[in-house]
Amino acid sequence: MQIDRLVKAIKSKGLPVALGLDTKFEYVPEGFARPYIEEGGRAEAVFAFNRELMRELRDMVPCVKIQAAYYELLGVSGMDCLRQTISAARQMDYVVIVDAKRGDIGSTAEAYSGAYLKKNSPFRADFLTVNPYFGTDGMTPFLEDCAAAGNGIFALVKTSNPSSGEFQDILTDDGRPLFMRVADHVSEWGKKMIGESGYSSVGAVVGATYPEQGAALRKMMPRTFFLLPGYGAQGASAEHLAPCFDDNGGGAVIAASRSIICAYKKTGGQDFASAARTEVERMKADIERVLPKACSRR
Amino acid sequence: MQIDRLVKAIKSKGLPVALGLDTKFEYVPEGFARPYIEEGGRAEAVFAFNRELMRELRDMVPCVKIQAAYYELLGVSGMDCLRQTISAARQMDYVVIVDAKRGDIGSTAEAYSGAYLKKNSPFRADFLTVNPYFGTDGMTPFLEDCAAAGNGIFALVKTSNPSSGEFQDILTDDGRPLFMRVADHVSEWGKKMIGESGYSSVGAVVGATYPEQGAALRKMMPRTFFLLPGYGAQGASAEHLAPCFDDNGGGAVIAASRSIICAYKKTGGQDFASAARTEVERMKADIERVLPKACSRR
Numbered sequence: 040m041q042i043d044r045l046v047k048a049i050k051s052k053g054l055p056v057a058l059g060l061d062t063k064f065e066y067v068p069e070g071f072a073r074p075y076i077e078e079g080g081r082a083e084a085v086f087a088f089n090r091e092l093m094r095e096l097r098d099m100v101p102c103v104k105i106q107a108a109y110y111e112l113l114g115v116s117g118m119d120c121l122r123q124t125i126s127a128a129r130q131m132d133y134v135v136i137v138d139a140k141r142g143d144i145g146s147t148a149e150a151y152s153g154a155y156l157k158k159n160s161p162f163r164a165d166f167l168t169v170n171p172y173f174g175t176d177g178m179t180p181f182l183e184d185c186a187a188a189g190n191g192i193f194a195l196v197k198t199s200n201p202s203s204g205e206f207q208d209i210l211t212d213d214g215r216p217l218f219m220r221v222a223d224h225v226s227e228w229g230k231k232m233i234g235e236s237g238y239s240s241v242g243a244v245v246g247a248t249y250p251e252q253g254a255a256l257r258k259m260m261p262r263t264f265f266l267l268p269g270y271g272a273q274g275a276s277a278e279h280l281a282p283c284f285d286d287n288g289g290g291a292v293i294a295a296s297r298s299i300i301c302a303y304k305k306t307g308g309q310d311f312a313s314a315a316r317t318e319v320e321r322m323k324a325d326i327e328r329v330l331p332k333a334c335s336r337r
Numbered sequence: 338m339q340i341d342r343l344v345k346a347i348k349s350k351g352l353p354v355a356l357g358l359d360t361k362f363e364y365v366p367e368g369f370a371r372p373y374i375e376e377g378g379r380a381e382a383v384f385a386f387n388r389e390l391m392r393e394l395r396d397m398v399p400c401v402k403i404q405a406a407y408y409e410l411l412g413v414s415g416m417d418c419l420r421q422t423i424s425a426a427r428q429m430d431y432v433v434i435v436d437a438k439r440g441d442i443g444s445t446a447e448a449y450s451g452a453y454l455k456k457n458s459p460f461r462a463d464f465l466t467v468n469p470y471f472g473t474d475g476m477t478p479f480l481e482d483c484a485a486a487g488n489g490i491f492a493l494v495k496t497s498n499p500s501s502g503e504f505q506d507i508l509t510d511d512g513r514p515l516f517m518r519v520a521d522h523v524s525e526w527g528k529k530m531i532g533e534s535g536y537s538s539v540g541a542v543v544g545a546t547y548p549e550q551g552a553a554l555r556k557m558m559p560r561t562f563f564l565l566p567g568y569g570a571q572g573a574s575a576e577h578l579a580p581c582f583d584d585n586g587g588g589a590v591i592a593a594s595r596s597i598i599c600a601y602k603k604t605g606g607q608d609f610a611s612a613a614r615t616e617v618e619r620m621k622a623d624i625e626r627v628l629p630k631a632c633s634r635r
Contacts, residue, residue, distance in 0.1 A: 061445070063448070106445060106448075108439070108441060108445045108446075108448035108449045108452065109445075109448050111448070111449065111452040111459075111460070112448045112449075112451045112452045112459070113459065114416075114420065114452075114459025114460065115413060115416050115417045115420055115459065117459070118412075118413050118416040119413045122412065122413055140439075140440060140441055140468075141406070141438075142438060142468060143406060143438055144496060144497060144498035144566075144571075145498060147359070147404060147406045147407075148406075150361070150404075150406035150407050150409070150410045151406045151409065151410075153410045154406065154409040154410045154412075161409075161410070161411065161412025161413065161415070162409070162412065170438075170440060170468050170470055171470075171504065172468055172469075172470050172493060172496070172504060172505070173496055173498055173500070173501060174498070174500035174501055174502070174503030174504055174505070175500045175503055176498050176499050176500040177496075177498060177500070195470060198442060198470070198471055198475075199442060200442035200443060200471055200472070200474050200475060201474050202471070202472035202473045202474040202475065203471060203472055204472070205472030205473055205522070206469065206470060206472055206515070206518065206519060206522075207470070207472070209509045209510065209515065209518060210509065210510040211507045211508065211509055211510070211515075212507065212508040212509070217504070217507065217509075217515065220504065220507060221504060224503070224504075268442075273442075
């Protein structure tokens, strides 16, 4: 099961971090991009940038999170770049999370799931992020494909953005906010898919920008692995992340994108791959300070 | 503004229906598909099928709703098929709704919006369906692009699937179900974008399978145009649709996909385009019976 592979990869690297390839074309340094653009266009440059970053960081980082939106923005060639990035990540043995936040009625969710979560999917991911607003029948195709192929999903529970509370924090008739009602279902959906690691193939997206809610969710859903966006560019610190990990330093992976892939913008002259490495080293020290168990190679 | 163009197109055709190009490859008749598959693969066959249907129905149907999931399922060539289908629909003067249910934090929503709602978008739609779970800051990029380019969105409010109530109907602290809280925001988001037609560029997805909720929403949001899935294959009848229209027979467009594009499967021998036409004529009669004003060419 991919959830067990993810847990093992985090342990073996000693770093619970997903490299966020939320690669806007504008992030690619101009001098690096130029020859690729001449040859194949913007998408070609984005792929080359992603590949360099993945090569540089593969000994340190267990996992990549690829944000589909930036590839769709580049059109058909962008979708080919998504396919190539997934494929290169897989060849380098990264655990691959495609962050697409898909969700629809059952028959349509089946098509999304087929696009990302089957063995023969064109954009074959190990994990896909999904939006649970449709309820159980919209999730069933994803769950079935995960059960069949050993893949996983991360369902949105509490998102990292400033207005996430607008709907997610609304108090419901049992006195709890909506995101906890969603969390109940996410736990339930994952019950039959617990791996050897003790975690389920059905994970949750929990914004690191909301540590109190994260702490409450950590208690509510001990078997659920968390994908934690919000560290770095969105403002969450290592202290904010801590409540989302369990007592053994497990149960979560931190997604960091801009802070790593755009690190070169703050270092004046260092190439982007080396700057990314320096930033990952800084992150590792920062996380280790607060969460030593999460960074130990056990 | 595209919302005004949509309203006019519905009036001029006398039919408030969107042709749902939720085209699974398996829907394309084998004999029709074969030469296209040999030439360019499954996506080529899907595009040819879509084009035939659009050509056949252009004098009757004002609008197409293209379900992104089925194109993603076909991979990179599927995304090219999506691009081609959008482009062909535009050339035939259909109003184009891309049904992709995208939604994310602001910076990412900006990328999705750039992929679909700008003048130079690679998959340039007139309308995009969006998922509001992130709240206002996740919607802002879509709203800004709609304001700039005159395009529109349909935000999920009450979806058509059996388990849509699982979260959407949860009672909240003001005594109303969640979907009504979402509806409040959708109305608010659309306030500054009311067209000459009296309707806003910010519409709502309201499942025709829930007529009581549809009636309540129709009263709550008089300026909001509804996209109504659920007629036909999902079980909603013309009677179910009626409460979602306003007293003038306006304010909504019915999405119908499988019942039209797979009509040939029930007619034994009729070619798919003619069978689709016969089904649209049947639908028109069915809708006109209950909603004569919605079908009058005013």
